[in-house]
Amino acid sequence: MRGVRQKRRYGMEIGFVGLGAMGQAMARRLLEEGHSLTVWNRTRSKADGLAAKGAYVAQSPAEVARRSEIVFSMLFDDETTEYATFGPQGIAEGLRADGLHICCSTLSLAQARRLRDGHGEREQNYVSANVLGRPPAAEEGxxxxxxxxxxxxxVRAKPLFAPLGQRVFEAGADPVQANLVKLSLNFMIYSTIEQxxxxxxxNEKLGTDPQLLFEIMINSFYTAPVHKNYGRLMVEQKYDHPGAPVTLGLKDVKMFLDAGGEQGVALPFASVMRDRLISAISAGDSERDFVVLQERVRQEAGLKPR
Known part of the structure; x- marks a missing residue:
């Protein structure tokens, strides 16, 4: 009965394009709220779990858009987002006259503007909704x-954010503003990992167990989730079940550096992070979680790999 009541309450036709770890969890949250859900993913098998719960699997992003009032997209990068939006059988081709595309992907400012302007030229509605959190947070909403x-x-999209997140921040009227905020905060995550x-x-070189230092850290001044969550992964050396691989970190930092160049703002720490990520890839760690950056620091200090 709970599902029936929710469906009557919302009664919305929602689409979701891109079913990676984040998109999969977010789409499931929307489905469990009682919305009618249409999904598409390049690898069809990733939609099977949602289909078993009642989602309709479309043959293209355009079909998702035709069947939906509001379409979310959560894709890997600029190229995949551009193609799924404006390519043949893309979202823009099928979006209803009153439809809305909400893009959650982490993108360059150039790509963010292409989405904003491309939808604007077609007199379509568009919003950026970037998210902070790893896949477990997406699963928990x-x-x-x-x-x-x-x-x-x-205002129209606000009810859909409730099952996805604990808090919504409005960055401005220009969708590109949300993209720059996301790139900026991602950079702060990477630089905190480096710190x-x-x-x-x-401290390890002097004989102090990193686990002890971690406990002191998170039980004193450094109580933010970025310290607790990433710090724990680092001291427990959980490098091989990535929520986000090194390659993704490098993509984000490069886009942040490009944004700094565009705005005429020097970003020297971001350059350090770019080089650190490149070194990790050269060491064979490209698909490991980006907390593996710790091993590059340890190696430079003469410590044995763990």
């Missing part, structure tokens, strides 16, 4: 969501 776009469209790696390593 505890993401933080950074949104930007026209006020009327943000912790250096701190753990210098």
């Amino acid at each position: 505890s993401l933080f969501i950074i949104v930007a776009g026209a006020v009327d469209q943000l 912790m790696a250096e701190v753990f390593t210098v």
